[in-house]
Amino acid sequence: MIKNDLFLKALRGEQVERPPVWMMRQAGRYLPEFMALRDKYDFFTRCQKPELASEITVQPLRRFPLDAAILFSDILVVPQAMGINFEMRESIGPWLETPIRTMEQVQAVSVPDVNESLGYVFEAIEMTLEKLDNDVPLIGFAGSPWTILCYCVEGRGSKAFDIAKSFCFQHPEAAHLLLEKITQTTISYLKRKVEKGVSAVQIFDSWGGMLSPTDYQEFSWKYINRIVEALSEVTQVIVFGKGCWFALEEMALSKASALGVDWTLSPEHARKLVGPNMTLQGNFDPARLHSSPAVIRKMVHEMIDRFGTQRYIANLGHGILPNIPVENAEAFIRAVVDYKKN
């Protein structure tokens, strides 16, 4: 049904002529057409208006031969649906007026009916699928419960999320109750996305790398794995844990179809950790897109040489930076599409 199914084949571990390619945050601030919409509509309006979210989702597909689209949205729409009122503040980013730091506050958090509170996301999926016309698969996503807890407790972005970690260490029961509520909401949310037609889902654990391996199991992986278990019954699941190289061996035993890795891990080391039967995704350093297009091309080809063409999805090791020249992003994508094994 989907014309270009390279991405889905790689997720299933099927033979492909070259690795598929997409970029984390491919629908975003490095594109002038995105910036034009950004000047008109604020961040969460762009997420909440299906016509805007779907338009932004397909913008990079009009320019580049990408092998997948990823729905434009934000991980914080989930806590918003749970009654946690995140705003997006200029030059600060995510902002929560009253961060969650007590058991009483956690108890007041609701597990919503996602059809009511996140209906706009499902409408955006419908409109996006129309625009994509089955050209490429559409990826849905959610933040990991731990990463969402980080924002809920810290109240904003942070270098090390020490307040969030300290909350978990001082009030483990409250932390686990909040993680449980986020997990339940996320499972309903992603399942509904699949019903609406996304072909795969990715879970972003952006801040898992702040935890020790032992604490990671307790506060992050346990909950991610429940989402993976629930979703793997209905779709392909990708788990991307930034800085979570130490958990890759454990992750490889799960029902995830692919694991994302950041650029601090060599391709050989990543493969060694996950074994031969897991699809890997990554891991070009986003800042390396500031190199010249010729250097980017060479480095991308080296990356594929090292990861291999099979069970591999070419991607960045984290989201694309806002100030990357469009031609450099294009050089990255075309280097994958043009790759020929010598």
Add this chain to the structure above:
Amino acid sequence: MIKNDLFLKALRGEQVERPPVWMMRQAGRYLPEFMALRDKYDFFTRCQKPELASEITVQPLRRFPLDAAILFSDILVVPQAMGINFEMRESIGPWLETPIRTMEQVQAVSVPDVNESLGYVFEAIEMTLEKLDNDVPLIGFAGSPWTILCYCVEGRGSKAFDIAKSFCFQHPEAAHLLLEKITQTTISYLKRKVEKGVSAVQIFDSWGGMLSPTDYQEFSWKYINRIVEALSEVTQVIVFGKGCWFALEEMALSKASALGVDWTLSPEHARKLVGPNMTLQGNFDPARLHSSPAVIRKMVHEMIDRFGTQRYIANLGHGILPNIPVENAEAFIRAVVDYKKN
């Protein structure tokens, strides 16, 4: 000569009855007596007045049975000595009015005579050694050239130092010239510290973990290793690279006496990477000092059980957080001192 030489024995790989213990940033903001001085004198004044720097250095030793002192100072005194005018701004941290982003600016940076420009540090060492009265060894330190470049180019702290990285990728010649100048200054600076009487030096590569393994070799390790080579002729060298687990195998081949590790690495994995003959230092998660003293004690004992008592220096995996209760810091230190192998 030094009464408690446990720390030096561990660095030399000699048999010890228990591991030595010190804490990164042990002279700092979790201590009320430090805060009292902080209210009176600004940050760089505290570094520049030998009577203040030496007083702050010995403050934690008056409270706790630590096995080493580390000279109170800052990694940015080195670029300051090179004519790069860092300030410390309230609620921002390090601040450089005009960040270094061109070859012309790099060419204007000087390699100073450290005796002239950093004489206050050497005076602080003299005063500290008098106060320590040979009770415990004194550690001197410097930032890695890469980490200092990060601040010079970014102009302030950052989550990912993308501007600094992009500068290196776009202007590698300028980056290498700056790294070279910092390296030369750092070698003179640390050698002079050793002449003045520090018993060991630690190199802090706080932002090495932002680089890919390949870029790390080119922009960070190459220069750290030159410092290690030069200093290992005259003293014991510890290298601590936050997030640099991927480089530990390479680091273990150097002339460093010990390697610091952060808390994302398990003790067993760290040992596997560095082999049996390297002393390891770390790696208690600083945020875990928010647990209760009883939990801290239990976790510290588990940490030592896993690292083993030999070729091991108990420490945090990064600097102590400002809001840690003094009794929790003390619980950490006493748990090491009281450790008995069952």
